[in-house]
Amino acid sequence: KEWAIRMSENGYAYQTINNYKRSLKASFYIAIQDDCVRKNPFDFQLKAVLDDDTVPKTVLTEEQEEKLLAFAKADKTYSKNYDEILILLKTGLRISEFGGLTLPDLDFENRLVNIDHQLLRYTEIGYYIEKPKTK
Known part of the structure; x- marks a missing residue:
């Protein structure tokens, strides 16, 4: 203790x-x-023994999401990443899962995304593919 x-x-x-x-x-x-x-x-x-000081994660409200997307779309720097931001917001993907997406992972006909790997990076070995944290 x-x-x-x-x-x-x-x-x-x-x-x-x-x-x-x-x-x-x-x-x-x-x-x-x-x-x-x-x-x-x-x-x-x-x-x-200890008080649980864990701060619960909060989700963006619809209004906050709209403001973020409007900002990203209008901003000179971030507008080039608008599509990526939109996909991340609407799918709930982790950055590493999004970075690991390949064309075969996308089923446009059924509007599905297959997440069975993620792109990770370690300084010593560089980038590599690994199974995602959750199923």
């Missing part, structure tokens, strides 16, 4: 701490099964 408090004091967000805790709890569970340790120090409710 002290670990979670220290993580919070060091500026980590509740959800980040929760993700680490989940992985560590699973790892210690395996260690218990292998008789390496007797107790899992991460077998506690994080809510009992």
Whole structure:
């Protein structure tokens, strides 16, 4: 529990701490099964130790969306990206999923987009294709 408090004091967000805790709890569970340790120090409710400071994501209102599109269409710099902004707003695609789209992914006849990969980039290896986060 002290670990979670220290993580919070060091500026980590509740959800980040929760993700680490989940992985560590699973790892210690395996260690218990292998008789390496007797107790899992991460077998506690994080809510009992820290306040959940997670800010819920908010969606743009219809009015905000219209203003954004009007701005993008009229602006000299952003007008060249109007179509991309419109697609992202109307489909809910992640940027990486949008960047990974290829012509075979688009079914214009049935108005469908097949998302089975995304374009990612790591400094060390450059760009590469990977399965999306969610199905």
